[in-house]
Amino acid sequence: MKIFWNRTLHRFCSTKYFSTHATESISKYPRRIFSGIQPTGAIHLGNYLGAIAQWVKLQNEGENIILSIADLHSMTLPHDPKKLRTNILEMTATLLGCGIDPTKTVLFQQSTVPEHTQISWCLGCICTMPRLSHLPQYKEKSKDLKDIPLGLFIYPVLQAADILTYKATHVPVGEDQVQQIQLSQELARMFNSRFGDTFPIPHAIITGSEYARLRSLRDPAKKMSKSDPDPKSRICITDKPEDIVRNIKKAVTDFTSQVTFDPEERPGVSNLISIHSFVTNEPVDKICRDVQNFNTGQYKLIVADAVVEYLRPIQERISHYLSDERHLLEVLKNGQEEASEISSKHWEEVQHKLGLKFKIRKQEKIKTHG
Template identity: 70%
Template sequence: MFKKIRPLFFNKHLYRSLSMHAKHAKGKEFQKRIFSGIQPTGAIHLGNYLGAISQWVKLQNNNEEVVLSIVDLHSMTLRHDPKQLSENILHMTATLLGCGINPDKVTLFQQSTVPEHTQLCWCLSCICTMPRLAHLPQYKEKSKDLKDIPLGLFIYPVLQAADILAYKATHVPVGEDQVQQIQLAQDLARMFNSRFGNTFPEPHTLITGTEFARLRSLRDPQKKMSKSDPDPKSRICMTDNPDEIVRNIKKAVTDFTSEVTYDLEKRPGVSNLISIHSFVTNKSIEEICLEAENMNTGKYKLMVAEAVVSYLKPIQDQIQQYYSDPGYLMQVLQDGKVKARNICSSNLEEVEYKLGLRINIKEKKQIKVQT
């Protein structure tokens, strides 16, 4: 029905890591499975696409078993607008499809529609400790400016672990700066296995970093491009219109040197623009610097903006086409829910038996009922 968008690059080291860790997982007799999630909060920016979504598309197209969740429950850890959240869920679904995710090849679903996530979260929270959660850097960062800290914000890493372990995922794609976010899932898998028997694989981080995955903020090149940045001019969103893209790139912070050269340490702002330009044109950094040899940074920004607008146009058309058919998007999520539950329901049942929450009649010769 819709044309697929194919990204231009992929991390050549990813499959080396995948094969190595899959062998380890296979040794434990766990099926190789990749899990990842994305919050439906705000528009996806170019850094999200390069660092995550395009990598998922490559895994999908290489026939890996991929489970992708729109993790809406994580979006509730801080105060939110319910109407905006429901709209964001549909928009995120359209965005993922428009960027090349194929629901026939992956399991794509809405987290909150699969109750096994929260059920397993409770089971894992009963073996996790409060000091362990309090030391997590994500919690410290997100709670530092809050007077009253929601319980959900404190325990959300346990839900994150449950998201992964519910599918007995062997691999979780992350950026190089996100490895520690998977450590709790690894710890809880080991703890559960030690107490109740070999149940979960220890999920391995699958590093998906590339030379493009760490795009910097257009307003502060010392920081990563982020959708949580309060300044909308700091990023390029996948659904920005051409005028917004041109405006944001023209206002990008560079330096006082006029020529266009690539130096990440000394000229991070200009180098960030060159990286963006390199990705959307599939040209090397050397080629771009040679083409811009006689340009000042002002003119070069216009060249970058034109290239970005041209690259995003077909993807934006796909996203809009999907978003205009909410019935189809809901069907995609419904089908994904069924596929997800087919995987994780039996896993949760095994957990419940091992925790004593289910009675195995075959193992009981007689059950006495007290009155």
């Protein structure tokens, strides 16, 4: 996978470091990056470039990364247990196929490390209901629900625990996701203020704005999303070639046949050019010059062919890993052991700070006379 990424990462995976409280020093804590991904279905091209590519790049730069397959978060809404088990293994194979190296990155299944839920409970005891009810994620996910599961309401606390359990100093997020770690920052400050310095204040690593250019194929006014009920709205990295071709052929464009890049006036065609640029590592201007004699219908086929070829080696690696379930389970087990070694030490510290753990003092021997 490292060979495959060399060509594209330099241009499309550049990062800038951002903090809402940049004056707070985290130099006393070793630099550690944490991120997670829910096993809730296939990864689309936007996820791949905006998240997984970011992790691979940081990994290959020698960063200390802990990566969680967040299965507990995928239970906040009704789920099929059998499907969840399948999704966990498929996500593991996908991450490995995309370049995550378990000898360089700690890759594990969230629910196998109990410190996540233990520290989540402790953080939940200092968080307030009004604070959680104002979170935009909760409002968005609960707007169509009559009965709201408690897990959906408190999952941001578990999200904060995921980060703080490892004393992570940085979390990769998109520009529209910065608010998701703000609660983690607040809870870290509250805990430190009440019980003594324990957690670093996690900072966000903001991915480049290029990823925001990937839009829905059916509605280019929206971002490409795996939650869109229309499967033709996205390109998943495990899609069959014929499905990729079909989805791109049906992509919404406009009535102008010429291929030009204008995201404001021609978002549909511009989205296809962006996708083409990502998978070929060619500048947008060059692409437009090269295809100036093609109409949009013909151009869609060019884009489809480029995407199919780009994803082919990734799909082959994913299929290889999926054929060896024992290896996938071994990767997760090894990752769990590495994660637990770190989290257990931090949990013990939290227990002492909260008065949950006693320090046993050695009794002095009483000398007797007589």
